[in-house]
Amino acid sequence: MAEVMEQVPAYDVPFQGRMGQIIEKAVQVSLESFVSLASQSAPDGAPVGVGVSAARDLGQAEARNGRPVDALLAAYRVGSRAAWRELSVEAIAVGVDAATLGRFAELVFTYIDELSAASVAGHNRETSSTERERIVHLDRLARGLLTGVGEVELEAAAAAARWTPPRTLTAVMVPRHRLVRTVGVLDPRTLSLAEDLPGSVDTHSTLLVPDSGGRARQRLLALLDGHDAAVGPARPWTRAHESYERAVRGIGLRDGVVDTDALLPELVLQADPAALADLRAAALAPFDEVTDGAADRLADTLRAWLLLQGRRELVAETLHVHPQTVRYRMNQVRDLYGERLNDPDEVLAILLALGRTP
CATH class of the missing domain: 1.10.10 (Arc Repressor Mutant, subunit A)
Incomplete structure (x- = not known):
C-alpha cells in the first residue's frame, strides 16, 4: 500500500474512512487468497476464489467514488511488482530452485491479471448501471422542464440526475435526424429529448441549452449555423417550457436557423x-x-x-x-x-x- 501511495497519483493521500477500509480489506483478502492458492498444488485455471470477489467489489467501490479504472489497474501493477520483489527475495533465501521460482512468478502475475479483470468488470458494471440510471433521471428532468412542472419537483429531478441547474435554458428544435449532429456542437450540459411530448411536432427533437441568453445567444446562433433549427428565448431554468413553446411556433418560419427573438411581430400575428x-x-x-x-x-x-x-x-x-x-x-x-x-x-x-x- 505504501508503494502504491507513492507511485500512483490517484492514491497519493493516506487511505482513510470507509474507502480506506475497503481498499485495505481488498489488499488483505487478495493476499490471503493468493497464499491459499499458492500453497496447494492446484491445476492450471483453478479458481482464485474470494480474491476475485473482493477485486470486483473494489472496482465497483472505485466507480462509485468517481475514480477511473486506469488508476486501479496502475495500482495493481505497482502492487504486484512490490509483492514479487519481496516474495522473490524470500524464495531465493530459502533455496527455491529456478524452475519452481519461474512457476511461482507466473502464478503471481496470472493472479494479478485475474484480479485486474475482476476489478474492471466491477467498475464497468457499476459505471454502466449508474449511467443508465442517470440517463433515466435526465430524461425525466427534461420532460418536467418542457411540460412546466413545479419548481420543487424540478429541483428534486435535477438532484436525482446529478445535474447542476444553470441560470437559464434556451429551447432549440431540430429535425429528428439531425439531433446527434447538433448536440455535438453544443454545451455538454445540454439536455435533449428525442421522443414526442403531447402537442409537440413529431418531426423534431428538443434541446435545452444552458446559459445562452444575452451576448451568449449570438454564440449559440453561430454554433447552429448550417443546422436547421428554431431557437426559443432564454428563460430561467424552471420556466424552460416557455422557451420550448416559442421554439415550436418558430418551426418553419424561415429556412436555416430561426431566431424567434428576431421574429416577435410575426409570431404574435400567427399566434391565433x-x-x-x-x-x-x-x-x-x-x-x-x-x-x-x-x-x-x-x-x-x-x-x-x-x-x-x-x-x-x-x-x-x-x-x-x-x-x-x-x-x-x-x-x-x-x-x-x-x-x-x-x-x-x-x-x-x-x-x-x-x-x-x-
Missing part, C-alpha cells in the same frame, strides 16, 4: 390564425369594392403609408412608383375607408391586418 383571418376580413373589407388587382395595389400603398408615417416620397421610393401615383392611390383609399383612417383603433387593426400576407 383564426383570429387573424377574422381581423383581416373586417379591417380590409373596404377593398372588396374594387377588383383584386386594384385591392392589392391599394393595400400595399396603405401599408407603406402607415409604416412610413405618410411621407409620400419614401412611400413612392419603397413601392418604386411616382409620388403622384401614391397621392392618387391614397385618395382612393380615403374614399373607401372614410373616417376610419382617423380612428387610432381602426388604424391599428388595419396595420395588423396588413402586417402579414395570407
